[in-house]
Amino acid sequence: MNRLVRLFRTSIGRKLVVAASGVLLLGFLVVHAAGNLLILKGPDALNGYADWMQGHPLLWGFRLGLLGLFGVHIVTAVRLAHANRAARPVPYRRIARLGARLPGRLMVVSGLLLLAFLVFHLLHLTARVVAQSGNPLLDDAGRVDVYGMLVAGFSQPLIVTIYLGAMALLGLHLVHAIEGMFQTLGFNHDSYQTLIRVLAPLLTLLIVGGFAAIPLLVIGGHLHGGG
């Protein structure tokens, strides 16, 4: 039997799929957050970056790759969760209060809510079909004015609330995900366990903070419209 086929039929193999796709998605989030923060350097930097990406020959390859990663991550995790529910057909009358903290128990819920947010986010800022008034404007250099679009979008309290809520969910998801990822991939040793315990919330905070900073800065009046 093929090694990989046999591996992905086992519980550990399936969890490796979730962890490995999660690592790649985490990498995407870091790059995405870093790219977003170009907004702090002003309209020219952000619009130039967006323009470079839009014209990149690998844009669609990258998008399809991401779609595949999300697909594999979500489908495998939901299948595992389904099997896990079946492994305890009769529930306890009194729930074991040991271990099992809330972020871990809510992984599927936070993940699926994030998927709903992802759809909204793509419709909002990529397809630009919701909560956007009129067509995308162009800046002075003839590029799509991403800066202006963000400032206009995040000037609406409802939109800001949705984005901040989603970032709270992302934090809830990542704080368990990052710690669990190391364990599933086999990195757990007394000599660096403390490092992982610190790294998981720290990396979560950096990513979530990086994303949440933009709507907060816009609604707080620190970033102004106009290219």
Add this chain to the structure above:
Amino acid sequence: MEFTLHIWRQHGAAEHGAFVTYPVRGISPDLSFLEMLDILNEELVGRGEAPIAFDHDCREGICGSCAMVINGDPHGPLPGTTTCQLYMRHFQNATDITVEPWRARAFPVLRDLIVDRSALDSVIQAGGYVSVNTGAAPDAHAITVAKQAADAAFEAAACIGCGACVAACPNGAAMLFTAAKVAQLAIMPQGRPERSRRVIGMVEAMDDAGFGNCTNHYACTEACPKQIPLRFIAQLNREFLSAALSSREFVELARPHAHEE
């Protein structure tokens, strides 16, 4: 002391069970939890009722028989303790105590608090041993073991196979048990030759037995009466991945199919 007990009663594997409430009075704080149940059972037998069935054997905290979930905690509220080593002084007087069997698809209830834990045996049978030749006892120094390896293996070998990890896990997973049993042998030189075959067999047997999948909640290690550390689960993941990616056995050995007895 006095308590109101809510205990799961179920006459047989195929029958429906329900909680039955039993008040107990005049309980000495120095009775163990099992002795308290013994006293209740004496009363029940005296009244012509069926006693509450529960597993127990050594009553010294080393056999792993006394499986029951007490107020939502496998082996009760005291960390690192089996039910037999739990005393009534660990409870508040005049409170309600809920007692349930281990709940997992792989552990069907046989009667009252007794579950069938042979699913754990099937994991052991799939590789939790070393093959040695019979004959004269080997020379004590024939294989030298480093002190660190001996200590690490002993930490894993402290597992008494009670199944509290499965009972505590929100997914009913047996990863901590399997990890301890794989690690105790993988760490020792005697376990090296069968290392790949062992981890492949035991993980696949664990999956076939109907246990859930680990999602890193770590409730297992907190419930474990022997406090088996979590790093053995990471070691199991490493051992399995390495065997899956590089061992001959993973390609050549057929996967045995789970069969019902």
